[in-house]
Amino acid sequence: xxxxxxxxxxxxxxxxxxxxxxxxxxxxxxxxxxxxxxxxxxxxxxxxxxxxxxxxxxxxxxxxxxxxxxxxxxxxxxxxxxxxxxxxxxxxxxxxxxxxxxxxxxxxxxxxxxxxxxxxxxxxxxxxxxxxxxxxxxxxxxxxxxxxxxxxxxxxxxxxxxxxxxxxxxxxxxxxxxxxxxxxxxxxxxxxxxxxxxxxxxxxxxxxxxxxxxxxxxxxxxxxxxxxxxxxxxxxxxxxxxxxxxxxxxxxxx
Numbered sequence: 502x503x504x505x506x507x508x509x510x511x512x513x514x515x516x517x518x519x520x521x522x523x524x525x526x527x528x529x530x531x532x533x534x535x536x537x538x539x540x541x542x543x544x545x546x547x548x549x550x551x552x553x554x555x556x557x558x559x560x561x562x563x564x565x566x567x568x569x570x571x572x573x574x575x576x577x578x579x580x581x582x583x584x585x586x587x588x589x590x591x592x593x594x595x596x597x598x599x600x601x602x603x604x605x606x607x608x609x610x611x612x613x614x615x616x617x618x619x620x621x622x623x624x625x626x627x628x629x630x631x632x633x634x635x636x637x638x639x640x641x642x643x644x645x646x647x648x649x650x651x652x653x654x655x656x657x658x659x660x661x662x663x664x665x666x667x668x669x670x671x672x673x674x675x676x677x678x679x680x681x682x683x684x685x686x687x688x689x690x691x692x693x694x695x696x697x698x699x700x701x702x703x704x705x706x707x708x709x710x711x712x713x714x715x716x717x718x719x720x721x722x723x724x725x726x727x728x729x730x731x732x733x734x735x736x737x738x739x740x741x742x743x744x745x746x747x748x749x750x751x752x753x754x755x
Contacts, residue, residue: 502591502592502593502594502723503528503529503532503591503592504589504590504591505526505527505528505529505589505590505591506587506588506589507524507525507526507529507587507588507589507590508524508525508585508586508587508588509522509523509524509525509582509583509584509585509586509587509588510523510524510525510564510584511523511584512579512580512582512583512584514580515568515644515645516641516644517641518570518571518572519568519569519570519571519642519644520568520569520570520571520579520580521558521566521567521568522566522567522569522579522582523564523565523566524564524565524566524567524588524590525563525564526563526564526565526590527562527563529565529590529592529593530560530561530562530563530564530565531562531563532593533557533560533565533592533593534593534597534598535557535597535598535617535620535621535623535624535625536556536595536596536597536598536617536620536621536714536746536747537556537557537592537593537594537595537596537597538554538555538556538557538592538593538594538595538617538722538746539554539555539557539565539567539590539591539592539593539594539722540552540553540554540555540590540591540592540594540719540721540722541553541554541555541567541579541588541589541590541591542588542589542590543575543576543578543579543588544575544578549574549575549578551720552589552591552722553575553576553579554594554717554719554722554742555567555569555616556616556617556620556691556714556716556746557592557593557616557617557620558616558617558619558620559619559620559623560620567616568613568615568616568619568644568645569613569616570612570613591722591723592722594722594723594742595741595742595743595745595746595747596744596745596746596747597747598617598621598624598689598712598714598747599687599712601625601628601629601687602628602629603628603629604629604630604686604687605629605630605632605683605684605685605686605687606625606629606630606631606632606685606686606687606688606689607632607633607634607676607679607680607683607685607687607688607689607709608621608622608631608632608633608634608688608689608690609633609634609672609676609688609689609690609691609692609696609700610633610634610635610636610672610690610691610692611636611637611672611690611691611692611693611696612636612637612638612642612692612693613692613716614690614691614692614693614696614714614716615635615644615645615691616691617691617714617746618633618689618690618691618714619645619648619649621689622649622652622654623652626652626653626654630655630683631652631654631655632654632655632656632657632658632679632683632685633649633654633656633657633658634658634659634660634672634676634679635649635657635658635659635660635667635672636659636660636661636662636667636670636671636672636692636696637660637661637662637666638661638662638663639661639662639663639665639666640661640665640666641665642661643659643661643666643667646659655683656679656683658675658679660672660674671696671699672690672692672696672699672700673696673699673700673703676700676703676704677703677707680704680707680709685709686709686710687709687710687711687712688700688704688709688710688711688712688750689711689712689713689714690711690712690713690714690750691713691714691715691716692716693716694755697713697715697750697753697755698755700713700750701750701751701755704750705751710749711749711750711751712747712748712749712750713747713748713749713750713753714745714746714747715731715741715745715746715747715748715753716741716746717729717731717741717742717746719741719742721742722742723742723743724740724742724743724744727740729741729742731753731754732753732754733752733753733754734751734752734753734754735752736754739752739753
């Protein structure tokens with residue numbers, strides 16, 4: 502990992518409170534792998550003091566992209582960055598998704614969880630049969646559909662809680678049927694905790710490997726502060742930043 506002062510190349514409002522930021526960062530872009538994240542200093546002042554974690558959405562050296570939602574002061578400040586502004590990043594951090602070839606892979610994204618899974622999809626799609634389940638609260642929260650379509654995945658399934666886009670339901674609504682019909686070997690998921698709890702129940706008993714990229718509040722990003730600790734199924738605690746963010750789904754206590 503390395504701390505870099507990086508230049509903002511673009512900061513685009515995709516829709517509503519969702520943004521995509523393109524950042525010039527030679528070292529992080531070159532070293533990053535799907536699943537990695539960065540810690541971003543959203544302000545040069547002391548408030549907020551701590552950096553914020555963001556999963557890497559895309560990487561094409563010398564650039565990376567972040568996809569984020571404005572949910573508080575930190576992301577509000579980030580949304581105000583303009584082309585040519587500078588942003589201090591620490592990264593790449595965390596582990597990465599497994600290297601896979603000739604597999605039937607199902608990506609499961611809930612809301613902002615699409616960010617690291619998009620990076621994985623770009624990496625996997627040429628060597629695997631790739632399927633995606635992408636769910637959100639409403640059409641206003643279901644973004645990047647044009648970019649996802651351009652990847653030419655084998656199959657895509659979209660859901661919204663209110664039925665305003667795709668099929669009404671949750672990412673787990675048809676997941677067992679999809680896994681069985683498409684002969685899925687492995688799932689990779691990212692989203693809110695409630696989604697993981699539901700997934701863990703639905704996937705039990707199926708002959709598939711399951712990986713989860715966890716989201717967590719972090720203070721440091723590299724294992725010092727323990728603010729991102731989660732309880733494992735074995736009863737001990739794992740640090741999302743240093744032991745993850747990618748874990749086997751069943752290794753975490755849901």
